[in-house]
Amino acid sequence: MTRSPTRRLLALALASALSAPAWAQFSATPQTSPVPQSADAFTVTDIRIDGLQRISAGTVFTYLPIERGDTIDQARSAAAIRALYKTGFFEDVSLGRQDGILVVTVVERPAINKLTFTGNKDIKTEDLMKGLKDIGLAEGETFDRMDLDGVTKELVRQYNNRGKYNVEVTPTVSKLDRNRVDVTVAIKEGKAAKIRHINLIGNELFPEEDIRESWESREHNWLSWYKRDDQYSREKLDGDFEKLDQWYLDRGYVDFSRDSAQVSISPDKRDMFVTAGITEGEQYKISDVKVSGDTVLPREQIDKMVYVKPGQIFSRRVLQATTDSITSVLGNIGYAFAQVNPVPDVNRENRTVGIDMQIVPGPRVNVRRIVFKGNTRTADEVLRRQMRQFEGAWYSQAAIDRSKIRLQQLGYFETVDIETPEVPGSSDQVDVVVNVKETTSGSFLFGVGYSQLSGITTSIQLTESNFLGNGNRVSVAAQRSSYQDRYDFSFMNPYFSDNGMALGYNLWWREFDYSDFNVAQYSSKSGAAQAIVSLPITEYDSVSGLLGIDSNEILVDRVFGSTPQEIIDYVDAVGHSTFHAWRAQIGFARDTRNNAIFPSSGTSQRIVLEATLPGSTVEYYKIEYDFSKFWPISQSLILNTRLDLGYGDSYGDDFTRTLPGGRVVTATGLPFFENFYAGGVSSQGRVRGYTDNTLGPRARSFFGTGFPQPIGGSVKTVGSLELYFPKLFDSNAARISAFLDFGNVYRDVDSFDASELRASTGIALLWRSPMGPISISYAFPLRDKPADPITGFPADETERLQFTFSGGL
Structure with a gap:
């Protein structure tokens, strides 16, 4: 039978239509054939990968679920393509056949x-x-x-x-x-939308301003430029809503509820409006309190930590304080996972709540190992000796927290983080992992500094606070300025003994010419050798001692005219004299600050008694007391109160000298070259806004223009109130503050007069720049005195803008 041309054309067209999709998929490999249907499955004799650039063939074979000798059909080829796509390495994957070879063609992702x-x-x-x-x-x-x-x-x-x-x-x-x-x-980024209005609906018992007093989200106000509390943040607002719940629950409103919360935005997306609907409910009281479970400690001791009492108004804050107190005590004796679950029994008819404090101590946890990470330079021993949590001891959260503070106070690390992961397979052991990020502990400084008082200062200094990574401090320095040449060497081993005794020594030589330094006019050449020892007596307290020998050659011209006779006599007595002294010092210090560089809480106080020993050329003593306390007012404000007191006097025999011509002069009291000074930005006697070292007694010279020369005094009273703004800069190297300084020095105790205290207020910036520390202050003197036309006492020397800079290359 002969087929018609029309039927033959239809058959060819149908065959072409059925085969076109398969050939289109493999058009990139014309020598290969598509993977066959199950009826034409074939055995893979070899596998070839085409299209690879960065990825190795071995990587493809790892993910390809087909090997040599496998029989492949359409189902297995689809599974192979899915497996290769799943790796994420390829944009396109196709399979083809060349005789018995499986050809995998890929297009890699970049x-x-x-x-x-x-x-x-x-x-x-x-x-x-x-x-x-x-x-x-x-x-x-x-x-x-x-x-x-x-x-x-x-x-x-x-x-x-x-x-x-x-x-x-x-x-x-x-x-x-x-x-x-x-x-x-x-x-x-654009600008953050500002909160223009916050509205609470349903608060009938309390004013809205009281409820929102602790909120971080605030309506736009005059302090928003600093606090940025008017910037809308969803996380911040959610936290404020939690504070809203807490506020009512702390006052006994157990049935309080937030019914609605709506946040709307202006069309320009710049202003936000917050509205919250609340139901206050009724106030509840505590009906009874009981403790159940395994208390570990005696029940009487646990009862003392339960602050919730029957008859009190229910307060979630007091309840939380109770649970924290109990878990903290248990955590400090090894029960790291202790839980206290307060189970309430609410009686809505009587408006009362019964509390069952269920204690679940969990297993007592032992510290298996302490591991240090990140200390590439510092030896483990240096970190380990600061730890108050020990290996093999019971876990103590208080010991771990104290260990972190001690590590931070070393000054070797930028950050310190401590983790306590559980030991795998053990429910009663943890490891303590200390992660540190080291910072520069040594420096080679060759630099130029400038201050308004001393002018240009050149210096070279090699300091290493962590010498060879063993925690020892070594310093070699030389400094030269308009008034001094100074050479110093010091060494300190903070752990000379296992019990923490520190031992060190100082050697120095100094030549001073104070004629342009706002102190009593004299020059000196001095040198000393000193040994220092320090010993901790508690976790926060230490005692220190110093013993040394020094020589001080004083060169004085008799330049003091209209001044008390005893000062003239002292100057005459000591002029062109060399003083030899055995010097001793004993001190006590207590430091509970949380950070040695930029603290935000804690107290630092130090009292030091220094004296020349009997047999020295001049016998005298000085006692100083420094006190500083940091009060964290909020995350954005820290208050520092500081007081610096000093007193000195002579003891034993008076210093007597016969001058040329036969006149005998006697010097009593504290030697003028050991006097205290105040005024300026110096840490000793700091009263900003006044020229450095100019406060207190002054004298006129016989010669020149009668420049009023500061001579210092034996009594020092200096203090300040300083408010720090730690969040003003997003940096740990800079801080700004507002301060109120006060103080003065007096010739002796009988001369003390509170009305003579000077005061100033202003702002200050301290920046630990990469080139060195920079301190800038701008102060307004508040109690500066003008010249006295009757006595001739000159006016106070004021200086509003003051700064110091010490830099190096």
Whole structure:
């Protein structure tokens, strides 16, 4: 039978239509055939990978679920393609056949050569990089457009949560050679929306301003430029709503509820309006309190830590304080996972709540091992001797917290973090892992400094606070300025003995010419050798001692005219004399500050008695007391109260000298070259706003223009109130403060007069710059006195802008 041409054409067209999709898929490999249907399955004799650039064939074989000798059909080929796509390495995968060889053709995804963020200020780049690395979007990783789109949406969400609704995030992908791309994410943060109004609906018992007193979210106010409390943040507002719940529960309103919360935004996305509806309910009291469970400690001791008492108004804060107190005590004796579950029994008819404090101590935990990480330079021993938590001892949270503070006070580390992971397979053991980030502990300084008092100062100094990583301090220094040449060497071993005794020594030589330094006019040449010892007596207290020998050659011209006769006699007596002294010093110090550099809480106080021993050329003593306490008012404010007192006098025989011509002069009291001085920015006698060292007794000279020369005094009274703003700069190296300084020095105790205290107020900036510390203050003297036309006593020398700088290369 002969077929018609029309039927033959239809058959060819149908065959072509059925085979076209298969051939289209494998058009890139014309020498291969598509993987057959199950009816035409074949055995794989070999496997070839085509299209690889960066990824090795071995990596593909690891993920490919087909090996030589396997029989492959359409189902297995589909599974293989899915497996290779799942790796995330490829944009396209296809399978083909060349005789018995399985040909795998891939198109690799590009690698990320460089990842860059621009315009981000609110979120730090390092935080963004860390977050992206966790999801695989990092330099060197395979690029996936879907990951980038997800990151863009997440960034927009995070900025919206910070109140920035005008944020624009624009990713750009630039193709490079060798199948690489550069990814740039440009961010336009915009300005945060400001809270214009907050409204509570339903508060009938308490004023809204009292309820919102502790909230972080505030309506726009005159301090918002500093506190930024008017910037809307979803996380911050959620925290404030929790404070709202806490506020009512602390006052016994157990049935309090938030019925609604609405946040609306203005059309320009710049202003936010917050409204919350609440139901206050009734006030409840405590009906009874009982303690159940395994208390570990005697019941009487636990009862003393239960602050909730029958008859009290219910307070969640007091209840939380009770649970914290009990868990803290148990945690300090090894029960690291102790729990106290307060179970309430609410009687709504009587408006009472019964509390059952159920104690679950859990296993007593032992510290198996203490591990230090990040200390590449500092020896483990240096860190270990600061630890108050020991290996093999029961776990103590208080000991761990104290260990962290002691490590921070070393000054060797930028950050200190302590973790306590459980030992795998053991429910009663933990490891203590101390993670530190080391900072520079030594320096070689060759620099130039300047202060308004001493002018240009050149110095060279080699200091290492962590010498060879063993915690010893070594310092060699030379300094030269308009009034002094100074050479110093010091060494201190803070752990000379296992019990923490420190031992060190000082050697120095100094030549001073004070004629232009706002102190009594004289010059001196002095040298000393001293031994120092310090011994801790408690965790916070220590005693110290010093013993040394020194020689001091004083050269004085008789330049004091209209001044008390006893000062003239002293100057005449000591002029052109050399003083030899055995010097001793004993001190007591207590330091509970949480940080030695920029503390935010704690107290530091020190009392030191220094005296020349009997047999010295001049026998005298000095006693000084320094007190400083830091009060954390809030996260944005820290108050420092400081007091510095000093007193000195002679003892034993008076210093007597026969002058040329036969006149005999006698010197009594504290030698003028050991006097206290006040005024200026110096840490000793600091009263800013007054020229350095100019407060207190002064004298006129016989010669020249009668310059009023400060001569210091034997009594010092100096103090200050200083308010720090730690959040004003997003830096641990700078801080700004507002201060009120007061103080003066007096010739002796009988001369003390509180009405003569000087005072000043102003602002100050301290910046630990990479080139050295910079201190700048601008002060307004409050009690400066003008010249006295009757007595001729000159006016106070004031100086509003004062600064010091010490830098190096």
